[in-house]
Amino acid sequence: MQDNALAVAWLRGFARAVEEDEDRLTALDSAIGDGDHGINMRRGTSHVHRMLLRDGPSGTMGELLDAAGRLLRTHVGGAAGALYGSTFQAMGAALPDGRAGLTGLGDALQEGLTAVVRLGAAAPGDKTMVDAYTPAVAAFREACAHGRSLGEAATAAAEAAAAGARSTVSMQARKGRASYLGYRSVGHLDPGAVSTGMLFRALAEEITNGPEPALFYGRIGCLPGV
Template identity: 60%
Template sequence: MDFDTTLAEAWIRAIAAAVDQEQARLTELDSAIGDGDHGSNLRRGFTAALTALEGLRPDGPGAVLGKTGTTLVSKVGGASGPLYGKAFRAVGAALPEPAAPAALAEALASGLDAVRALGKAEPGDKTIVDAWTPAVAAFRHAAATGADLPAAAAAAAEAAEQGARDTVPLRARKGRASYLGERTIGHQDPGATSTALIFRALAEATAG
């Protein structure tokens, strides 16, 4: 199985459904160490992305993700809109059509590079990067060892979820949360949590 236009669209639908379901949890996490709007912002963004895709006749999976990214940049406030928007645009730009698991792994790595370049964050800073980094590593490893797309995506989702949980003892060093200093310790990062939702949605979409 390769990652094609149909799977790209299924991924965005799965993300939108996950964000809608977990909006309250994301808001709760963000209320502890941020503005409390992460869940509502992402819900608005991915709802808008679904609407944008309805009228699109994409010529490949990259076009689907590129349109999603552009929509997130224009519709989502705070830091998450530009970060996720640029990430999806970078993934889309790097995707061949269709994309084998190894190619999708490298495209996801391009998305991580975009997040790091914009946010200037490193692993351990208690951000999106703390979930996206292990997800890419797991996806790459699975693809390199012959895993098919659903298995590679499942491995990435598990790694992202563990990465999100691993932010709990960290002190935030980037973004608005960093102003709270020691008070961020003991709280799971909302951005890493939404990244885990995004990778779990990819696993669900590819699993059929």
């Protein structure tokens, strides 16, 4: 799978996951937020899906992720739009134009996390998407450091993101609308952490189940130079 084909598959997979779980994400957000996370994410990812149907893999991986980020920033709206938009744009910026090869998916994922932390001023334990994103990147890099395949690294990241999302149940929110609830936010999943888990799950599924994975592994490594 070529790098831009993976980007298309990943974005489509994420859009499909959001569509399938829209009601759940909205219900989770209704408990501690504005009650619109699923609705907003569905709207934004639908625009991304339409872009892919219209243009297909007509750009590099970096260009496609950047374009998706701009659409999410515009159409999701609110904090989630800014955070997801910044994430995808930062990942896109971390990937070269394709003529000189790719610097590594691990670095791109890290840049996405850095953008989220910078924009949201959140840290692990604040009950945000950072609680899913941070362990996902750590698991991805650890798997790479131990010589695992890209598919194994992505799977490890997805599992860590899901565990991180589940860990938000016991947390008291310190950021966003949920923080207004104080101790009453304890006992609820953070919807942003859940949707982040879906993002990493979609990546793992497309890498491990996509056609001709060996071609993709030959073009992009876990770490720079791999």
